[in-house]
Amino acid sequence: MEMVTLTIDNKKVRVPKGYTVLQAAREAKIEIPTLCFLKDINEIGACRMCLVEIKGAKKLETACVYPVSEGMEVYTQTPQVREARKVTLELILSNHDRSCLTCVRSGNCELQKLAEQLQIEELPYEGETHKRPLDNFSPSIIRDPNKCILCRRCVSMCKEVQTVAVIDVIERGFDTIISPIYEKSLNEVPCVNCGQCITVCPVGALREKNDTEKVWDALAAEDLHVIAVTAPAIRAALGEEFGFPMGTPVTSNMITALHNLGFDKVFDVDTAADLTIMEEGTELLNRIKEGGKLPLITSCSPGWIKFCEHNFPEFLDNLSTCKSPQQMFGAVLKTVYAERMGIDPAKIFVVSIMPCTAKKFEAKRPEMTSSGYPDIDVVLTTRELARMIKEAGIDFNETTRQHFDDPMGDASGAGVIFGATGGVMEAALRTVAEVITGQPLSSLDFTEVRGVEGIKEATVDVGEMEIKAAVAHGLGNARKLLERVKSGEAKYHFIEIMACPGGCVAGGGQPIQPSQVRSWIDIRSERANALYKEDKKLPIRKSHENPTVQRLYDIYFSSPGSPKAHELLHTHYTPRENYPEE
């Protein structure tokens, strides 16, 4: 690799050619402030916070995009640089809704941190400010233009990474706004509610719809049986909100905290993930045997489902008819569980804790009430749960409860890895392979489908059969993969798609890591490792061996794909028009 030597603040540093000044400074352990920068996603030099002086250059340059060269002399703290950064920040702040005390991002706001770091003590600019309406019509995402600093990270995420492209830079100059067209609500455009825009927003301009009050009310209601069900990805990231190192599984801390909050039962959605594998695996085998529509595409990710309904209606018949684990679990709790426990299903209140903002939309879909009750009553994101735990003053270090409650018990390792990209595929392969061959697998680790590569492929020999599988995460990758399938260039039996890059561990409802962290650490891999570690430790690692699932079939559903299973555990999809004419 060709190397370049330069000095930054008189410190000599040797870095690969092609590095930016920002990257080189990082190597030299010099922190240059950034605001719009998010590595690989938004590198546009727009906010001017990373200005540096380069000897011989006519003007100050933006370190985040300026390439290094041999012998370059960079200065990051000259009076001119400090003045320029400060004035720029003061101007940004002058038109920013500075209601930090009541902002959900207070304490985790990149703008607030910069103001502190650059010691902004007063704002000299008393000019015009915007007062724009709040967009809170979406069931998942709130958009607050008065807090937006026009960094464009959300636009890059929505448009380039996800190819959803429902927000863009509108108008110009002082009137510039990041918004859907005609300043419509996110609810009126083909937004899929994935919430990736929230996870990259440096401030509080994009945030989830807060549903915690509904949960406090339910917990306070004496006649309700309130159940928390937690998705696999929560245990992999919730710890970050309480100072645990990234990638620390905090399963027992989480179960304990939920009980301390007053939930009557705490169940693991992974059990429903195991149930999903039974249903979806059976669906796959049936489609292969009976010449059904292939490839079969997974349906666990509600952001992906809405994306498919908007953009690939021709693939709706390829989607597995299985409800997502969240919805399956809700349906089971309000039927089998209610019956067995002798509780009126009307008095059961199910709160699902999800790494996901699209789950809030999914829970409200009219199809999700086949038991006569809404499968799920409220969906909270990981962040909302963390806020409830903090508000209640609960010690998150307490780990008095090690296991999820009976009668749903602990799930299999296959259910746990659902939270990472490739996890559903791997879980399905573990079960399908054993069902077809009738032989136990020699190795349970299908490593080809793990990792953060955008599109992964695997061909698995199962007895006489060869199953061709593909995995895509992030909707831009999903689009690419589906175009290939559409053109006939690629043929598969089974495809896993997750809306969020990295899968649920990096979902739109997960703890927000600032650019200073996520630009340099792959949070997707760190969190996924927590799940693979837990999978490896569990005594049961295959969905079909989960005793709770076996019991559910014995006492209620009889067999996967049975009429009863179809009634409660399966769903259907509808094409959705993009931008209908008024």
Place this chain on the structure above:
Amino acid sequence: MSSTCSCSKEFVDEREERLTEVIEKYRGVRGALIPVLHEAQEIYGYLPFHVQKRISEEMQIPMGEIYGVITFYTQFSLEPKGEYQIQVCLGTACYVKGANLILEKFKEKLGIDVGGCTEDGKFSLQACRCVGACGLAPVVMINEDVYGGLKPSEVEKILKKYQ
């Protein structure tokens, strides 16, 4: 091919056909959005929602990007324009020479705001950025006609020419 006209199935809006030709001409051309919008605006006089939607679907450009470009450039319009389009330059040179007073006079005489169109469809009024004729400041353009060194008192006389 979608036709937005609902008055008769047989009747095909001639403008729709011309838009089809424009889209065909630029299919697969990089950076074609701005010329397509220009030509579409020439056909329709402005860029209504359904035109944006057709361009988006047929050229596979996101609606947000199209709308973003339209709202960025003052030459593109989301609203119908008048037969005579009055553009008052508010660039720096014109502004210091009192262009805002001229703009106010046009508003008063026409009874419309900036961005508006008179009820008879005759005049629409826009404020624009520098038109590159600072030596003539303050400058007003009415369609292709350029008026320089204007005083507010001359506005009425100019309007008469077009009535």
